[in-house]
Amino acid sequence: MKTIKTLQRMARLIDPVMIQYLKNGADRNFVPIVNYQVKTGGKRVRAALTILCCQACKGRIKDALIPAAMIELIHNYSLIMDDIIDHGDLRRGLPTVRAKYGDPQALLAGMFHREIIGEMALDSLQSKEIHALMVNAIKVTIEGERLDILCEQAGRYDQYMLKNRYENMTPKLYFKIIKKKTTELIKAACLAGAISARATKIHRNAIAKYGEKIGLAFQVIDDFLDIFGEKTGKQKGKDIIEHKMNNAVIVYALSDMSQKQRKRFIKILQTKRLTKDKIREAMDLLESTNTKVKVLQLANDLVVDAKKSLKVLPESSAKNDLQELADFVAARLY
Amino acid sequence: MKTIKTLQRMARLIDPVMIQYLKNGADRNFVPIVNYQVKTGGKRVRAALTILCCQACKGRIKDALIPAAMIELIHNYSLIMDDIIDHGDLRRGLPTVRAKYGDPQALLAGMFHREIIGEMALDSLQSKEIHALMVNAIKVTIEGERLDILCEQAGRYDQYMLKNRYENMTPKLYFKIIKKKTTELIKAACLAGAISARATKIHRNAIAKYGEKIGLAFQVIDDFLDIFGEKTGKQKGKDIIEHKMNNAVIVYALSDMSQKQRKRFIKILQTKRLTKDKIREAMDLLESTNTKVKVLQLANDLVVDAKKSLKVLPESSAKNDLQELADFVAARLY
Numbered sequence: 001m002k003t004i005k006t007l008q009r010m011a012r013l014i015d016p017v018m019i020q021y022l023k024n025g026a027d028r029n030f031v032p033i034v035n036y037q038v039k040t041g042g043k044r045v046r047a048a049l050t051i052l053c054c055q056a057c058k059g060r061i062k063d064a065l066i067p068a069a070m071i072e073l074i075h076n077y078s079l080i081m082d083d084i085i086d087h088g089d090l091r092r093g094l095p096t097v098r099a100k101y102g103d104p105q106a107l108l109a110g111m112f113h114r115e116i117i118g119e120m121a122l123d124s125l126q127s128k129e130i131h132a133l134m135v136n137a138i139k140v141t142i143e144g145e146r147l148d149i150l151c152e153q154a155g156r157y158d159q160y161m162l163k164n165r166y167e168n169m170t171p172k173l174y175f176k177i178i179k180k181k182t183t184e185l186i187k188a189a190c191l192a193g194a195i196s197a198r199a200t201k202i203h204r205n206a207i208a209k210y211g212e213k214i215g216l217a218f219q220v221i222d223d224f225l226d227i228f229g230e231k232t233g234k235q236k237g238k239d240i241i242e243h244k245m246n247n248a249v250i251v252y253a254l255s256d257m258s259q260k261q262r263k264r265f266i267k268i269l270q271t272k273r274l275t276k277d278k279i280r281e282a283m284d285l286l287e288s289t290n291t292k293v294k295v296l297q298l299a300n301d302l303v304v305d306a307k308k309s310l311k312v313l314p315e316s317s318a319k320n321d322l323q324e325l326a327d328f329v330a331a332r333l334y
Numbered sequence: 335m336k337t338i339k340t341l342q343r344m345a346r347l348i349d350p351v352m353i354q355y356l357k358n359g360a361d362r363n364f365v366p367i368v369n370y371q372v373k374t375g376g377k378r379v380r381a382a383l384t385i386l387c388c389q390a391c392k393g394r395i396k397d398a399l400i401p402a403a404m405i406e407l408i409h410n411y412s413l414i415m416d417d418i419i420d421h422g423d424l425r426r427g428l429p430t431v432r433a434k435y436g437d438p439q440a441l442l443a444g445m446f447h448r449e450i451i452g453e454m455a456l457d458s459l460q461s462k463e464i465h466a467l468m469v470n471a472i473k474v475t476i477e478g479e480r481l482d483i484l485c486e487q488a489g490r491y492d493q494y495m496l497k498n499r500y501e502n503m504t505p506k507l508y509f510k511i512i513k514k515k516t517t518e519l520i521k522a523a524c525l526a527g528a529i530s531a532r533a534t535k536i537h538r539n540a541i542a543k544y545g546e547k548i549g550l551a552f553q554v555i556d557d558f559l560d561i562f563g564e565k566t567g568k569q570k571g572k573d574i575i576e577h578k579m580n581n582a583v584i585v586y587a588l589s590d591m592s593q594k595q596r597k598r599f600i601k602i603l604q605t606k607r608l609t610k611d612k613i614r615e616a617m618d619l620l621e622s623t624n625t626k627v628k629v630l631q632l633a634n635d636l637v638v639d640a641k642k643s644l645k646v647l648p649e650s651s652a653k654n655d656l657q658e659l660a661d662f663v664a665a666r667l668y
Contacts, residue, residue, distance in 0.1 A: 025473050029498070030480060081445060085438045102492030104419045107441075108480050111415060114448055115476070118469040122462065131465070135452040139359050142449070146364060146442050158436030164363070 003328035006321050010048040010068070013061070017069035018076075021116045033101050033109045037076045040094045046189040047072040048325065049214075053190045053207050055318035056310070059197020063125050067192040070120035070134065074185060077113040078141060080106055085149065114138075126195050133195065137188035144180025151177070151246035153269035166245065167266070174251040175216070182222075183215030190214075206312045210322065213306035218329055220299045223248040225332065227286065240282045243269050248295050249286060256289035303330040337662040340655050344382040344402070347395070351403035352410075355450045367435050367443045371410045374428045380523040381406040382659065383548075387524045387541050389652035390644070393531020397459050401526040404454035404468060408519060411447040412475060414440055419483065448472075460529050467529065471522035478514025485511070485580035487603035500579065501600070508585040509550070516556075517549030524548075540646045544656065547640035552663055554633045557582040559666065561620065574616045577603050582629050583620060590623035637664040 018038050026034045047068040054064035082088070083096040084106055090096065098106035117138075121131035149156070151166050166173070190211030194204045226239045227249045239247045245254075245266070254262050268274065268282045286292075306326045313319050352372050360368050381402040388398035416422070417430040418440055424430065432440035451472075455465035483490070485500050500507070524545030528538045560573045561583040573581045579588075579600070588596050602608065602616045620626075640660045647653050 025470070025477075027477050027480070030477065081441060085441055101494045102490070104483055104490065104492075105480070105494055107415065107419055108476050111448075111476050112473065114445075115469050115473045118452065118465065122466060122469070127462065128456065131452065132456060135449050135456070136359070139446065139449040142442050142445050143359075143361050143364065146361075146439070149438055156436070156438065158438075160435045160439055 003321070003324045006052075006325070007043055007045065007048050010051055011044040013051070013065060014044055014047040014069045014072055017065055018073055021069065021073075021120060022113075024116060024119060026112065030109075030112070033097070033105050034112050036100065037080050037097050037109070037113075038073070040092050042072075042076070042092070044072055045218075045325070046075050046186060049186065049189040049211065049322075050193040050196070052318045052321050052325070053193030053211075054197045055193075056313050056316055056322055057194050057197035057199035057203050057207065058314070058316075059193070059199070064193050064196040066120050066124050067130055067196050068189075070117055070124070070130070071185070071189040071192055073113055073117050073120065074134065074138060074141075074188075077110055077117065077138075078145070078185075080110040080113065082145065084110070085145070124196070126198070129195050130192060133188050133191055137185050140180045140184040144177055144182070144184065147177045148181050148244075148246050152243050153245055153266065154243040154272055169245050169251045169254060171251055171255060174246060174248065177246055178216065178219040179212075182219040183212055186215030186218060187211035202312055206309050209309035210306050210326075213302050213309060214326055214329060217299050217302035217306060217326070220248045220295060220302065221329060221332055223250075224295050224299065227283075228292070237279050237283055240269065240279055241274055245269060248298070249291055252294050252298075253286045253289045253291040256291060257285065261285055261288070300330060303327065337655070337658045340386075340659070341377055341379065341382050344385055345378040347385070347399060348378055348381040348403045348406055351399055352407055355403065355407075355454060356447075358450060358453060360446065364443075364446070367431070367439050368446050370434060370443070371414050371431050371447075372407070374426050376406075376410070376426070378406055379552075379659070379663075380409050380520060383520065383523040383545065383656075384527040384530070386652045386655050386659070387527030387545075388531045389527075390647050390650055390656055391528050391531035391533035391537050391541065392648070392650075393527070393533070398527050398530040400454050400458050401464055401530050402523075404451055404458070404464070405519070405523040405526055407447055407451050407454065408468065408472060408475075411444055411451065411472075412479070412519075414444040414447065416479065418444070419479070458530070460532070463529050464526060467522050467525055471519050474514045474518040478511055478516070478518065481511045482515050482578075482580050486577050487579055487600065488577040488606055502596075503579050503585045503588060505585055505589060508580060508582065511580055512550065512553040512582075513546075516553040517546055520549030520552060521545035536646055540643050543643035544640050544660075547636050547643060548660055548663060551633050551636035551640060551660070554582045554629060554636065555663060555666055557584075558629050558633065561617075562626065571613050571617055574603065574613055575608055579603060582632070583625055586628050586632075587620045587623045587625040590625060591619065595619055595622070634664060637661065 019035060022034050023031060050068035050071050051061055051064045055061060080097050083091060084098050084103055088096050089099040097109055121127060121134055124130040150164055187208055190207045194207040226247060227237060230236055265282060265285045268278050271278060303326045307323050310319055310322055353369060356368050357365060384402035384405050385395055385398045389395060414431050417425065418432050418437055422430050423433040431443055455461060455468055458464040484498055485503065521542055524541045528541040560581060561571060564570055599616060599619045602612050605612060637660045641657050644653055644656055
């Protein structure tokens, strides 16, 4: 409960900064398109991480505001572009930018986001360092998204995809991909806070470790809910329906299945239009393994690791908030 | 002839810089996709402008290399994205990035370009100034592209486009759009050179004016060739076939036509699939006005203005090259 309030407080700080920057140089008719993604909401977890990590390193909130807004905008940029790539029509129960304004306007709005992100880097206190951190985080995220797409088993039929698709997955490859796709930006969110506070190297390393662990936990839990979640507003078995192999539950289940089961499961993922029966069969295959427990345990271990890595930081209410935030991420499971 | 050699010399300097940077952090399997656009060639006019403007302001070539490569990469970034927006399959006689690797990989390659552009700004000598110049140029170019799309009279049928399409054009609106779509980046190319040379304000202003005039001339001539060109490898009447109203020839012709002719011409532009007869009719309508002469005169005036604005610069071989480059742009007309 307290964490939700912390997040709401952060959103109140960050949203006006994002909206203000997004207006910079956007034509009057372009402004509603450019603002739309940010206005559909979001938990602002990444911005909260930047501000709290800055405070936990004894920095001032005001020095972290622009970097926090910048990180949150990178996230929104990636959502706009991902929806174009995936032909996504709905997000958070609302039409996506592309559904509302068409692909061309959405793509241009995404590109415009990227320039505003650049302006925010220019206006940050530790400008050069923040800029380098941001460029690297976006680059790694792009590569993660690229690999993630290559794990899809159906739904895209261009020659490149057909030739280069991954046809099996291992936990090792899974972690390689989510480290890029999700964790890098969350780690950068934390580091942006530490940089804004001019934190010592020891504190930066602790913050980076926290960011990495909580980022991994975040994705693993997201994957779990994409398969088993019901109360989240997501469709049960969502990633199966979307032919996605790069899901923690699927990856661990595949390595626990017999060769015959594995073949069958991948065959289902590769089916263009899945019937309810086939989805049920795939879910049964997943549940026949010990994966559910294994993935829950994995997520919990990551959260524990995240909290542990904060040990070297001095006591503060921000440090407590960061610990609660880690619990909050894990609490989505229950 | 000399100008072509100058351009080839610039390309030789710039291409290795672009290729080297594009490798930064790209996965081995992503490198060929990321490199593809640059490797399809291009005249490298923008890079040449950066280097020559730096030299004309008494700067050293080596200080302009990274900014020149950066500007050329912005151009390539915009081409990749434009081809996605326009579903373009061919460019310079070769498959576009999206045609070769599919839209998702092309979009990610475009986004990756943008990060490399950021790295080049970080590595430039006048880093902050070059970064701000670049961010602004890309923002303005995005808005120009957005307006340009809204001038298309058919071919896109999303709700936003149908509601917001421009249904008439004036020379004033035309210039507003091409200043954003084309001129801003060419002006930035020139200014990047002046900034790299730490030029005086007077010299910078001269360079900016040169860039703007030559940028306008460049687009006007491109438009002329898109309608009347035959030896350029482009299809005669190309912009008519592609339903584009934002072309200098069309805009000036529209303002010279009778209301009846104007209505008829726009009606043809709005036709989904144009027959040869209709294209012929549209061409006849264009030729019935005095536009051909008017647009040629306009382009020539712009080139003369561009050359004039260099007057305040000290004599140098780079200054001569810039003047020749202006003539070279105009020479495409004959």
